[in-house]
Amino acid sequence: MQETGENERYRRQAAVVGEGGQAALARARIVIAGAGGLGSAIALYCAAAGIGQIRIVDCDTVEVSNLNRQILYRTGDVGAEKVTAAAEDLRALNPGVEVEPVRTRITAGSAASLVEGVDLVLDALDNFAARYALAHAAWQRGIPFIHGAVHGLYGQATTIIPGRSPCLRCIVPAPPPDGATPILGVTTGVIGSIQATEAIKCITGRGTLLTGRVLFWDGVRADVEILPIQGDPACPDCGGADR
Amino acid sequence: MSGDGAVTNGTESGITVTVKSFATFREVMETQLVLQLPGGATVQTLLAELTARYSGLGGMLFAAPGRLRDYVNILKNGRNVHFLAGLDTPLDDGDVIALFPPLAGG
Numbered sequence: 001m002q003e004t005g006e007n008e009r010y011r012r013q014a015a016v017v018g019e020g021g022q023a024a025l026a027r028a029r030i031v032i033a034g035a036g037g038l039g040s041a042i043a044l045y046c047a048a049a050g051i052g053q054i055r056i057v058d059c060d061t062v063e064v065s066n067l068n069r070q071i072l073y074r075t076g077d078v079g080a081e082k083v084t085a086a087a088e089d090l091r092a093l094n095p096g097v098e099v100e101p102v103r104t105r106i107t108a109g110s111a112a113s114l115v116e117g118v119d120l121v122l123d124a125l126d127n128f129a130a131r132y133a134l135a136h137a138a139w140q141r142g143i144p145f146i147h148g149a150v151h152g153l154y155g156q157a158t159t160i161i162p163g164r165s166p167c168l169r170c171i172v173p174a175p176p177p178d179g180a181t182p183i184l185g186v187t188t189g190v191i192g193s194i195q196a197t198e199a200i201k202c203i204t205g206r207g208t209l210l211t212g213r214v215l216f217w218d219g220v221r222a223d224v225e226i227l228p229i230q231g232d233p234a235c236p237d238c239g240g241a242d243r
Numbered sequence: 244m245s246g247d248g249a250v251t252n253g254t255e256s257g258i259t260v261t262v263k264s265f266a267t268f269r270e271v272m273e274t275q276l277v278l279q280l281p282g283g284a285t286v287q288t289l290l291a292e293l294t295a296r297y298s299g300l301g302g303m304l305f306a307a308p309g310r311l312r313d314y315v316n317i318l319k320n321g322r323n324v325h326f327l328a329g330l331d332t333p334l335d336d337g338d339v340i341a342l343f344p345p346l347a348g349g
């Protein structure tokens with residue numbers, strides 16, 4: 001629960017989300033899947049905004065080559081478990097937020113338990129095998145799934161709400177190759193911040209979400225374009241929903 | 244053709260489509276262009292035209308001649324051609340075709 005002084009902490013955003021919105025944030029439970037570049041931006045902004053319960057999932061330890069983009073970590077964290085270092089950082093930022101670090105790999109087997117009891121799933125993963133598993137688990141339980149991915153100076157984001165948008169399989173029918181993608185840290189900052197914005201809007205019921213639309217960020221040209229995208233009418237999950 | 248009885252005056256009427264590219268495809272082609280194609284053109288016709296124009300695009304689109312890389316997304320007015328007739332999907336006048344490789348990093 002959030003203690004005294006919390007009104008002052010959120011003073012500058014109260015006018016944006018309202019008292020009811022702030023209370024909704026405090027009650028919200030989210031899971032951030034992946035504590036890398038996207039996960040860093042998402043977790044820091046969600047904790048700072050006062051999202052009440054944050055589960056953060058990753059199986060890795062901090063490596064020095066992570067530090068160009070994974071701003072949850074400091075040089076002294078190299079070698080530490082990511083989720084442990086992340087939880088410390090987030091609690092220091094906002095002690096009113098309950099952080100649950102989970103060190104595990106995201107697979108079809110673990111996905112169901114990872115989305116258990118949350119209102120929202122944030123995709124900060126780096127591969128589509130894990131994304132499909134998690135998105136499917138979220139879809140089956142009716143939980144919104146906020147997708148983001150990056151490469152170099154390019155990024156994409158979309159919000160998937162069961163019954164109101166196409167599913168992840170329909171938006172990305174076949175996985176692109178995995179591997180160590182080139183990434184400039186700021187690109188994960190841009191896309192992670194867009195995902196955190198979607199999360200806050202989803203929780204507080206404000207604005208228009210990126211449902212049925214994919215946002216493409218092009219940092220080379222400082223260009224944003226949003227494309228409407230429909231699903232497969234024969235998809236067993238979403239039936240091509242595009243409302 | 245549509246068989247609506249329009250007089251074509253002996254010449255096949257052409258179509259105009261808008262092509263938009265995203266992400267790494269922008270490293271080898273323009274972000275947006277308008278193309279005239281012959282009536283009856285398909286996605287295959289369009290990609291042949293684009294790969295002739297932009298060297299470097301062919302390898303990003305195709306795994307082998309005539310075989311699209313399965314993760315390349317081609318949307319016809321927001322509908323992935325994977326869910327239509329793939330490369331044989333017919334194009335219509337005024338179509339907006341979006342080309343993008345999904346990104347994977349995080």
Ligand SMILES: [Zn+2]
Pocket residue numbers: 166167168169170231232235236237238239240
């Ligand atoms: Zn679907």
